[in-house]
Amino acid sequence: MQEEVLRIENLKKYFSVELSGTNEQFVKAIDGVTFSLRRGETLGLVGESGSGKSTTAYNVLGMQKPTEGVIEFLGQDITMPLEDRPLSLKKQIQIVFQDPGTSLNPERTVYSILELPLKVHKLCEPKDRIKYVARLMELVELPYGYMYKYPSSLGGGERQLVALARALATCPSLIVLDEPTSALDVSVQAKIINTLLRLQKELHLSYLFITHDLSLMRNVADRVAIMYLGKIAELAPTESFFSDPQHPYTQMLLSSIPVVSEEEEAYKPQRIQSEGEIPSPVNVPSGCSFRTRCPFVTEECKQTDPMMVNFKKDHLVRCHLAREERIVL
Amino acid sequence: MTSKVQSENNVVEVQNLHVSFRTYKGYAHVLNGVNLHVRKLERVGIVGETGCGKTTTVNAIAHILARQARIDQGELLFQGEDTLKMTSKELKRLRASGISMIFQDPIASLNPVFTIGSQMQDVIRYSGIEGAKDPKVQKEKSIAALMETSLPDPERMMKNYPFQLSGGMRQRICIAMALATPRDLVIADEPTTNLDVTIQDQVLQTLKQRVEEKDSALILITHSLGVAREIADRIYVMYAGNFVETAATKELFKECLHPYARGLMDCIPKLSGGGIAEGIPGHLPDYMNPPPGCRFEPRCAHAFAKCREAMPPMIEARPGHFVACYLYC
Amino acid sequence: MEKYEYHIDVSNIDVSKLPARNRADDFRKLWYKFSLNKLSVVGLVIVLAVSFIALFYKQIAPYPDHIGAYIDFSQASQAPSATNLFGTDVVGRDVLSRVMYAFRGALYMGFFAVCIIVPIGGVLGLIAGYFSGRFISTLIMRVADVFLALPALILVMYVSSILEPSLRNAMLAISVSWWPWYTRLVYGCVTSTRNEVFVQSAEVLGASSFHILFREILPNAMAPIFTKMTLDVGVAILAGATLSFVGMGEQPPTPSLGAMVSDGVGYLPDQWWLSVFPALAIMVIVLGFNILGDGIKDMLSNEE
Numbered sequence: 001m002q003e004e005v006l007r008i009e010n011l012k013k014y015f016s017v018e019l020s021g022t023n024e025q026f027v028k029a030i031d032g033v034t035f036s037l038r039r040g041e042t043l044g045l046v047g048e049s050g051s052g053k054s055t056t057a058y059n060v061l062g063m064q065k066p067t068e069g070v071i072e073f074l075g076q077d078i079t080m081p082l083e084d085r086p087l088s089l090k091k092q093i094q095i096v097f098q099d100p101g102t103s104l105n106p107e108r109t110v111y112s113i114l115e116l117p118l119k120v121h122k123l124c125e126p127k128d129r130i131k132y133v134a135r136l137m138e139l140v141e142l143p144y145g146y147m148y149k150y151p152s153s154l155g156g157g158e159r160q161l162v163a164l165a166r167a168l169a170t171c172p173s174l175i176v177l178d179e180p181t182s183a184l185d186v187s188v189q190a191k192i193i194n195t196l197l198r199l200q201k202e203l204h205l206s207y208l209f210i211t212h213d214l215s216l217m218r219n220v221a222d223r224v225a226i227m228y229l230g231k232i233a234e235l236a237p238t239e240s241f242f243s244d245p246q247h248p249y250t251q252m253l254l255s256s257i258p259v260v261s262e263e264e265e266a267y268k269p270q271r272i273q274s275e276g277e278i279p280s281p282v283n284v285p286s287g288c289s290f291r292t293r294c295p296f297v298t299e300e301c302k303q304t305d306p307m308m309v310n311f312k313k314d315h316l317v318r319c320h321l322a323r324e325e326r327i328v329l
Numbered sequence: 330m331t332s333k334v335q336s337e338n339n340v341v342e343v344q345n346l347h348v349s350f351r352t353y354k355g356y357a358h359v360l361n362g363v364n365l366h367v368r369k370l371e372r373v374g375i376v377g378e379t380g381c382g383k384t385t386t387v388n389a390i391a392h393i394l395a396r397q398a399r400i401d402q403g404e405l406l407f408q409g410e411d412t413l414k415m416t417s418k419e420l421k422r423l424r425a426s427g428i429s430m431i432f433q434d435p436i437a438s439l440n441p442v443f444t445i446g447s448q449m450q451d452v453i454r455y456s457g458i459e460g461a462k463d464p465k466v467q468k469e470k471s472i473a474a475l476m477e478t479s480l481p482d483p484e485r486m487m488k489n490y491p492f493q494l495s496g497g498m499r500q501r502i503c504i505a506m507a508l509a510t511p512r513d514l515v516i517a518d519e520p521t522t523n524l525d526v527t528i529q530d531q532v533l534q535t536l537k538q539r540v541e542e543k544d545s546a547l548i549l550i551t552h553s554l555g556v557a558r559e560i561a562d563r564i565y566v567m568y569a570g571n572f573v574e575t576a577a578t579k580e581l582f583k584e585c586l587h588p589y590a591r592g593l594m595d596c597i598p599k600l601s602g603g604g605i606a607e608g609i610p611g612h613l614p615d616y617m618n619p620p621p622g623c624r625f626e627p628r629c630a631h632a633f634a635k636c637r638e639a640m641p642p643m644i645e646a647r648p649g650h651f652v653a654c655y656l657y658c
Numbered sequence: 659m660e661k662y663e664y665h666i667d668v669s670n671i672d673v674s675k676l677p678a679r680n681r682a683d684d685f686r687k688l689w690y691k692f693s694l695n696k697l698s699v700v701g702l703v704i705v706l707a708v709s710f711i712a713l714f715y716k717q718i719a720p721y722p723d724h725i726g727a728y729i730d731f732s733q734a735s736q737a738p739s740a741t742n743l744f745g746t747d748v749v750g751r752d753v754l755s756r757v758m759y760a761f762r763g764a765l766y767m768g769f770f771a772v773c774i775i776v777p778i779g780g781v782l783g784l785i786a787g788y789f790s791g792r793f794i795s796t797l798i799m800r801v802a803d804v805f806l807a808l809p810a811l812i813l814v815m816y817v818s819s820i821l822e823p824s825l826r827n828a829m830l831a832i833s834v835s836w837w838p839w840y841t842r843l844v845y846g847c848v849t850s851t852r853n854e855v856f857v858q859s860a861e862v863l864g865a866s867s868f869h870i871l872f873r874e875i876l877p878n879a880m881a882p883i884f885t886k887m888t889l890d891v892g893v894a895i896l897a898g899a900t901l902s903f904v905g906m907g908e909q910p911p912t913p914s915l916g917a918m919v920s921d922g923v924g925y926l927p928d929q930w931w932l933s934v935f936p937a938l939a940i941m942v943i944v945l946g947f948n949i950l951g952d953g954i955k956d957m958l959s960n961e962e
Contacts (some may be wrong), residue, residue: 048525049496082861090864098575102855107877120864131671138395148679155612156379167861185552186376190608212526215598219605230951242600256530258555260597261582269602277495501940 003074005036005174005206006060011069014268017282018204027281029055031230033069034274034308037174040133044221044238046214050281051227053210060208061095070203073174077196091121094167098179100159104151110137111147117169134167140195152161157188163193179232181216193220214257218242223314226250229281230306231290236315242303245269246317263278296321333335339406340513340546341390346403346527348394350616354477356399357616359385361570361624363403366642367514372547373539374578376554380595382570382611385515390548391428392420408513425455427567429507433519435499439491446471446487449570456510474509475502475543478535479620497528504536504600508543516548521556533560554597555584566590569624572643574605576650577615586652588629623655668781693959698953704946712761715832720757721832726913738931745931747922753931757939763907763914764877764943767829767898768891772835776887781838786841788871800844809829814897818906825914828907832897836890843886847879855880866942881958888954892947899940 011033014026015053030052037043045053056062060071062082071079078089097103104113118124121219122130126289134144141163151159160180167175177196181189199205217224218238225235226249235245244253251269259265278293279285285292291301296318306320339455348360367373376493388394390405405412405595407427408632414437415423432438440448453461460466468487479502490512491499507515515535521529537560540547549560557564557578564581566574566589574587585591595606611628614620618628626636635655646657693699716722720743730750738745744753786798805813817831851857852875860874901907902916910917915936922932 048527063858063862086866090862093861095862097855099855103859105860105874105877108874109881116860116865116869117863120866120869130676131673134671144675144677147677162815163859165861170863184857186554186593186596187378187609190605193598193605194607212597212851213598214526216605217596217602218602220782238602254527254600256527257600258530258553259560259592259600260555260558264600267523277497277528353687 001037002041003043004036004072005039005070005074005077008036008056008060009034009070010069011059011071012057013059013064014105015051025282028230028284029281030059031284033230033232035225035228035232035235036207038203038204039173039206040105040222041207042200042221044217044224045210045211045227046224047227048212048219048278050229050255050278052230052281053227055230056227057095057178057208057210060174060176061093070102075258082169087121090096091170092172093174093176094170094172095178096160096163096167096180098182100156100183101151102161105149109148109150110142110154113151113162114166114169117166123170130145136169139168139193139199141164155188157184157192160184160188160192161195171203172205174206176210176286177210178210180209180236182211182213189216196220206216214242214254215259224233226253229279231289231318232316233290233319234315234317235308236312240312244266244312244314244315244325246311246321247290247323248296248321249290252293273297280292288318338368339366339372340369340408341365341548342404343390343445344404344406345384345400346386346389346405348382348389348396348403349401351397351399352617353619357618358401358619359570361619362640363572364457364572365565365572367546367548368624369513369546370544371630372537372562373512374548374551374557374564375567376557376564376593378552378613380569381541381567383567383569383584384518386567387518387548389428391424391430391516393430394646396491422457424456426510426515427512428516429512431500431503431507431517431520433517433522435496435503435523436491438503439548441491444487445475445489445491445494445502448472449502449509452506454510460645470509474505477508477577478502478505478539480505495515495528496524497532500532502525502536504532508539508545511543512545513618514546514548515616516550518550519552520549522551522553529556536560554582554594566593569619570616571624571640571653573625573654574650574652576647579601584647584650586646586650586657587625588656589625589653592616623653625629666930681908682728690956691959692953695880695953695956697949698847698956700889701946701949701951701953705950706943707760710947711767712765713760715758717763719752719758721752721755724751724755725759725911725913737929740807744935745929747932748925748929750820753918753935759830759917760913760915760936760939761943763825763912764895764940765891766897767825767907768895768947771829771832771836771894771898772887772890773843774829775837775881775890778841779837780831780883782837782843783841784848784876787845787852788867788875790845798841800843805838806842807833811897811900814901815906816906817937818901823906823909825908827900827928828898831901833907834892836894837947839890840883840886843882844879848875851878864908881955884958885951885955888947888951890949892944894948896944 001156011030013147014028015031017025017027027173033056035043041179045056047053051101055064057287059066062078062085065081066079073093078245092139111133114136115129118129118132118149133147137147141295142158142161142165148153170277181192185190196207200207211217221238223239226247227234228249234241234245234250245254255268255271258270259268286305287303294301300320308316308318311322312319334557343363343365345358346363349358350354359464363386365386375386377383377649389400400413407423409459426517450464450467453467469586471484475486479570480486480501520533520536524532533556549557551557561578563577564575565572566587568589574590585594592609597609598605609628614627620637622637622639624640626632641653641655643651643653643657646652678694680736711718726852728751733746733750734748736742742752742754744757746752782798786795789795790897813835817834818828821830841913857874860870896947898907899916902914908914908917918936919933925932
C-alpha cells in the first residue's frame with residue numbers, strides 16, 4: 001500500500017458576501033469535501049463552474065485559507081495560508097494553472113521563468129543554473145532554442161510545457177493540475193498528457209487532476225470524484241465510475257459529451273437532457289443541491305441532503321436513490 | 330485540378346484564396362489556396378487546430394480581416410456576387426442582412442454598458458427589413474428572437490445587462506442576435522469553447538434548431554471533432570492554411586483518409602479508455618517560409634519525395650469524399 | 659517515512675549546444691512595433707534633431723557668441739533674411755542661434771525633471787501598491803491626493819516664487835508638484851498586477867516579497883511608465899517655458915524659449931519673428947515628444 005500523500009477531511013470554504021443590512025450571505029464554495037491521494041496516483045476532480053474544484057485546489061496549495069476541515073500532507077497539517085508555510089513545504093506542492101496566457105509573466109523569458117524556482121530554493125550554484133534549465137526543458141521536450149523567447153511568441157501548448165517544467169523544478173511530491181489542457185488543441189493535449197503520465201511513472205508523482213473533460217479523465221485518472229456545488233456527488237475508481245455511474249449528475253454529464261464514433265456512443269449512459277442553469281452557489285437549493293435539475297427528484301430529495309453511501313467497494317455516491325450497502329460518511 | 334462545385338445553389342463560394350499577414354520579419358503566408366463552398370440551408374463544419382487559418386478564412390468571407398492582412402489571390406463569392414469588388418456600402422448591407430457572426434467569447438461580443446434590449450434593437454434597426462426604423466417593431470422582433478432561443482422571461486431579459494447573465498445565456502443571446510432577422514449565412518466561430526459541457530450541449534442544440542427554423546446556412550468553426558459531428562452535415566478539416574480533407578460527416582467519421590485527420594482522430598481521448606495516442610510530432614510550419622509542397626509533410630509518417638515538391642491537389646478519393654494527399658493520387 | 663526525492667540530473671548536458679541570448683532579434687522586433695506608425699518615426703527624428711542641436715550647438719549655430727551679452731545695434735531688429743534665418747532681436751542678436759541654445763535649457767529641464775520625479779514618485783507608488791490596505795499605503799496616497807488637488811501651475815509658480823528664480827529651482831518646483839502622477843500610475847499598475855496568475859505562481863513557488871515586487875510586478879509597469887515619461891518630457895519643457903515666460907526660469911542673458919516669447923510679445927505684430935519662432939520651437943519640441951511617446955507605447959505593448 002502506497003503512502004498517503006494528501007488527505008482532506010470535511011473541507012469547507014465559505015466566502016462571505018456582504019449585503020447591506022444584517023443579512024450576511026455565504027458563498028459555499030466547498031461544503032464538506034473528503035478524499036485522499038496516494039503516492040504515484042492520479043485523482044481526478046470533475047465538475048462544472050461553481051462546483052468548487054478550483055477552490056479545493058487553491059486550499060490545498062495555501063492560496064486560500066480553509067474555513068473548516070483538515071488538510072494533511074504526508075501526515076503534516078497544512079491548513080495554513082501561503083505566507084505561513086515553510087519554504088520546504090512550498091517545494092513539495094506545486095500547481096499548473098489553467099490559462100497558459102496569464103500564468104507566465106509576459107515580461108520574462110523562458111529562462112528566467114524556469115530559473116526562479118532554482119533561485120528561490122537554492123537548488124544549485126548560479127553558474128550551473130543554465131544546465132538545470134536546459135535539463136528541465138528536455139524533460140518536457142521543449143527545444144533549447146526556446147530558452148530566451150518570451151511567452152508571447154510561444155503557442156498555448158508550449159507555454160503550458162514551460163509552466164509544467166517550472167512546477168517540476170523543485171521536485172515536488174504533489175502537483176495540482178487545474179485544467180492544464182482545456183485551452184489547448186487536441187494534438188497538443190495528447191503530447192502534454194503523455195508527458196505528464198511518463199513523468200509520473202518515472203518520478204513517482206502524485207497528481208490532483210482537475211478538468212471538466214470526462215473523456216480525458218477516463219484516460220488519465222486512477223480515481224475520479226465529481227463535484228457539484230461544493231460537494232462530492234460521486235467518488236470511485238475510474239473503471240467503476242464510467243461503467244456504473246450512479247449519481248444522476250454523473251449520468252447527465254456523461255450523456256452530454258460529444259463523442260466521435262458509434263462505439264463511443266455505446267459507452268454513454270442513456271441520454272438525460274440537461275435542463276436549466278447551474279444554481280448560484282449563494283443560493284444552494286435546500287435538501288439535495290442537485291434536485292432542481294434532477295429528473296429523478298423525490299420528496300425526500302427536497303427535504304434532506306443525502307449522505308455519502310457505499311455503493312460498491314471504494315465507490316461512494318451521495319444520493320437517496322443509490323442502493324445502500326453501508327453508510328460511510 | 331481543384332474541385333469546384335459551382336451552382337446557383339451556393340450561398341458562399343471561396344476559390345483559391347491566398348491570404349498573408351504582415352509581421353516584423355516579413356509576410357506570413359497563412360491561407361494557401363482555400364476552396365470552400367456552402368450550399369443553401371447546409372451546415373458546414375471547419376475543424377482545425379489553433380493557427381491553422383480557420384478564423385482567417387471566415388473573417389475573409391465576412392470581410393472583417395485585420396489591418397495587417399492582405400488578400401493575395403482568390404475569389405470570394407456570396408450569393409454569386411463577387412464580394413471583393415463590392416463597395417463599402419454594399420459590404421455594409423452584406424453584414425447587416427446577409428451574414429451574421431457568433432464569436433467565441435460572448436463577453437467580448439456584447440457591449441457591457443448597454444442593455445440586451447438596446448443591443449438587440451440595434452441589430453434589427455440596421456438589418457434593413459421592413460419597419461426596421463420603428464422602435465415598436467424592433468422591440469417586438471427582439472422579444473420574438475429571444476423567445477425562440479428558449480431564454481426564460483424575454484421581457485425581463487431585455488432590461489438586463491450582460492454582466493448579470495451566465496456564459497451560456499450570453500451565448501444564446503448572441504445566437505438570438507445573429508438570427509433575429511433572416512440571414513443567408515450564419516458563421517459561428519468556436520461558439521461553445523468557453524462553456525461548461527452541459528451548457529455547451531444546450532447551446533449547440535439551440536443553434537442547430539434556430540438555423541433550421543430560419544432557413545440559414547451555417548459555418549461552424551471548432552477544434553473539437555466531436556462537436557462538429559453533432560452539428561455539421563459536411564466537414565472540412567484544415568491544416569496550416571489548407572483544407573486537407575472534406576466529406577459528409579458520416580463518411581468522415583467512418584474513415585479518415587488524410588494522415589493529419591487520422592492523427593487528430595487518434596489523439597481524441599476515448600470514453601472507452603485505452604490511453605491517448607502520442608500526439609502528432611512536430612510543429613506547425615513557419616508561415617514566413619512555408620514548405621513549397623504539402624505543408625503537413627514534415628510531420629507525416631507516410632511522406633515521400635513527391636510530397637515535398639508541390640501541394641497535392643484535392644481529389645475525390647471516394648464518392649463525395651475529397652482528400653489533398655499524394656497517397657490517394 | 660520514506661522520502662522519494664528525485665534530483666535533477668545534469669551530468670550529461672552538452673554545454674556547447676545551449677543557445678546564447680540573441681539581443682539583436684529583440685531590438686528588431688521592438689523597432690518593427692515602433693515603426694508601424696510612420697508618425698512615431700517622425701517624432702523620433704524630431705527629438706533626435708533637437709537633442710543633436712542642443713549638444714552640438716557650438717558647431718551648428720551660425721552666430722554662437724550671440725547667446726551672451728552681445729550688442730550690435732547696426733544689426734538690430736532685422737526681419738528674417740539669408741544671413742539671419744530667424745531675424746535679429748532688438749539688440750542685434752541672431753534669433754536662430756539663441757533659439758538653438760535655448761534647446762539646451764529646455765531639454766535639461768525636461769530630462770532632469772523627469773529623472774527626479776519618476777524614481778521618487780515611482781518608488782512611492784510601488785510601496786503604496788504593494789502594501790495596499792495598510793497604513794503606509796494610505797498615507798502615501800492621501801499625501802499624493804493633496805498635491806494632485808492643487809492646480810499644478812499655481813503650485814509650481816508658488817514654489818518658484820519662494821525660491822530664487824533659476825533653471826534649477828524651476829525644475830525643483832515642477833518635481834514637487836508632479837511626483838504624485840507617477841505614484842498614482844504605478845500604484846494602479848501594482849494593484850492590478852498583484853492579482854495576476856503569474857504573481858500567484860511566484861508566490862506558490864516561494865519567491866520573496868522583494869522579488870515579486872521588483873522582478874515580477876515592476877517589469878509590467880515599465881511600459882506605462884516609459885510612455886508617460888516620454889510625454890512628460892514634452893510637458894515639462896512646456897512648463898519650463900511657461901515659467902520663464904513669467905520670468906521665473908532661466909535668467910537673462912541666457913536665452914530661454916519662454917523668456918524669448920515673453921520679450922517679443924511687446925513688439926508684436928511688427929517684429930513678429932521675435933515671439934513666433936521661439937513659440938514654434940516650443941511647439942515642435944513638445945509635439946515631437948508627444949508623438950514619440952505614442953510610438954513608445956506601441957513599441958512596449960505586448961500583443962503578438
